[in-house]
Amino acid sequence: MTPIAGEQIRSLVQPGRVHRRVYTDEEIFDLELERIFGSAWIYVGHESQIKLPGDFLATRIGRKPLLLVRDSDGNIQLLHNQCAHRGSMVVASDCGHTSEFRCCYHGWTYHLDGRLKAAPLLHGYPSHFDPKNSDTAMRRVPRVASYRGFVFGSHAKDGPSLEDFLGYMTTSFDDLIDRAPDGDLEVAGGVFKHTYRGNWKLYLENLCDAAHPLFVHQSSIDAAQQQSDDTYSDGSGEIAIRQMRQNGASYSFWEANVGIWTYPNGHSFLGDYHDDAKLVAALNDPVFREYHAAMEAKKGKQQAKKILDTRRWNSNVYPNLSFMSQFQQLRVVHPLTVNQTVVHAYTFRLGGAPTRMFENAISFANIVNGTGSLVLTDDLEIYNRIDLGLLSAGSEWLEIGRGYEGDQPDEHGGWRGKNSTSEIYIRNMFDTWLNYMAVEKPINGGRSSVSSHAAESRP
């Protein structure tokens, strides 16, 4: 197979439009795994999932099965879940606790940090075989780092630090973490796994899309609008009913109130969306009042207000992570094939918050983000329809130009859309996509020289 030349890849992204091949071409998909998932910082789990030495969690980067481990020194290790002998996957459970890893095929055992501990029949190997060789191990992913408990791995030996990679998006993580009165988060309540027949990129492209809810979610908007408000969010759906109704906000709301911000390396967030009064009955709601009090007790009135007044909706960390701080939801997008994707959706428990806050987050997950929910199921339908639509020989180019002329620089080194309906965040992702893809050797980060931002290309 002759590799696609950088120039050929470059020609697929043009100002305000993108070629449909980026969603359908298997060769491009393989290159994405190699150049994007093979070098960017990819979210692999949260430290609360591996609290104690010996705790491990099965995770992945792209299609590679990995193990996130707390080793005996308390350090975090990210290992390939592969035996150094003849390649068998060593750990078959999703998570657990152990003192060592043992491959069940021929009994090679490994330390928690991946080093080979022992292997039977060592005398039978040729003299040049060295069990002490650091390569004879469950190999480590070259770099692993956390930002305040959120763990990322990178297959690139060098490149920007995790903090540099995240840039201003660290403030979105702060927004999520600081909402815990005690300042700690815990992944809790299980995981939704939903699949769709469509390309992995469609998912993040949809999550900050302010122009779609009014159409795609019409059925749940209508159904929720026929229901009256309850004051008390009892963990059985009040919050989600309000969210469904909010999806029906008019375009004038999206254009006048809500904003979209984008940052280097493909990241973005939708902000200034709705305040708590739209999602719960706010301070009329005893649960929320209790939560407010806990926040004020721990952080002081002023700081609590500052944290709770932040209104970020989905924060997207390119290429495959999206989270929502107001409802403690996090989603990781795993590409399987060019048109088969699986998404894992998690919920966080806010340390020091009333139990009912967590029950509300669970309820929100069930009804809005769940596999059997009233909202997400219509999004999954769209991904599949895009996949089917792209099979046609209609237009070769897809429009991502909405708001193109209104992109403005933002004070934190990013770009802000004219308003939330701008497709600037998709253009930003494709700028980054080109940075990773249109080079023979993968590089990490930085802005593209072929920017699709209008402001930069204007004379």
Next chain:
Amino acid sequence: MTVAEMKPGGTKPASAKVVLGLAECEQFLIQEARLLDDGRFDEWLNLFTADAWYWVPSQPNQENPRDTISLMYDDRRLLETRVRRLASPRIYSQEPRSRTSRMIGNVTIEEAAPDGKACTVRSKFQLLEYRRETQRIFGGTCYHHLIQGEKGIQIAWKRVDLVNCDAPHEGLVVPF
């Protein structure tokens, strides 16, 4: 069990019979499955009591719907919203509509109130769902808590344990 009790519940007015027997329960489950297969969701909703809940756990042996996510967990009010959405002509995840076929079997009464007016019924089911050139198969165990009231048999709660509840799924829209 008397011969009279063996008769299908539908052959006489429901109120004439005050004790819930296995045959009545089985007939009721079959009738419920029929409403779902026929897409008569409003009528299906009417089978539930005013304070009913409907639950499809996300984990095997899940104990609690409040602290763990569920594929579906609706109180009566949310179930009404779900059903209203199903009736919408703009429910795009049901365009085209799914066609389903349910088989119910192995029905047993697990627990019954002393007066015979309430019981918990366990059953096995298999569900074929066809939509857009793809057929899916679901199977598992259902628990219904049934009560014999003024209006006939009603569902006080229903729990559906899918064999593959924790598998990756495409969207689940039609209730189980």
